[in-house]
Amino acid sequence: AKHLLGIEHLGPDEITTLLDLADQYVSLNRQQVKHRDTLAGLTQINMFFENSTRTQASFELAGKRLGADVMNMGMQASSIKKGETLIDTAMTLNAMHPDLLVVRHPHSGAVNLLADKVNCAVLNAGDGRHEHPTQALLDALTIRRAKGRLHRLSIAICGDIAHSRVARSNILLLGKMENRIRLIGPPTLMPSQVSDFGVEVFEDMREGLADVDVVMMLRLQRERMDGGFIPSEREYYHRYGLDADKLSHAKPDAIIMHPGPMNRGVEIDGTLADDINRSVIQEQVEMGVAVRMAAMELLVKARQSKPQDVMV
């Protein structure tokens, strides 16, 4: 592939290859010598038009650990503020000959549009409510390491599904790997086309969590709610917040996941989030660096071996 724009474009074999390489990087990242030269001489530009802690930091670390020259564009201080368009900004950067562009944007499809205009590899770091492919890949690696497999698992994705690019990419990835997916949340926070997803849908947390292997919680994404239904935090926590009682319906060894940023006491009880016997939230962050190293390495290698390849 030429870019990493969404899980939509990946097959199960490509997903497995990427996770296998990322798994090797987990071991290397834990050793003293972290620096490699796989991307030496290459330039990586990170363009984040939306706030980020985990994704931006881990893409930066991933590039540096592979020896790339990494530049973080401060989009708040860029000429976007003077009215320059996304495409003109991208073309300007393109003229400086980067090798990798990592882009987060509030509009669904903006990253695909940009990928059509530039000569380098583009990685989607989250676009609107569309996709967040590296998040789904790091979630998959976390699940595979915790459960020993990434197929025939029962996985619940809970909360604000409608506004979540994390949910969308995870539904695609976990479906391709033949898992049973349950979506749990209020009907107002379910996507309208949910029946096309090949998933089971539940309104009640206790019913939906029954015997699942993985519990994936999501944040209420108020920034994408367009003034529509916004539940009160108290009511939401009562019905959909993960607490010990609701979790007791899942399998005794079910793991708790959250992509972050997390709102304690809204979608998850803080004590459960910190429970090292159940929560893999910190592992997810660790896997993020390894998965982004693997994604960038594979894209660069694919371009070096097939420079004429125009597939996305």
Ligand code: CP
């Ligand atoms: N999970 C995630 O994308 O977190 P950030 O918004 O902090 O990057």
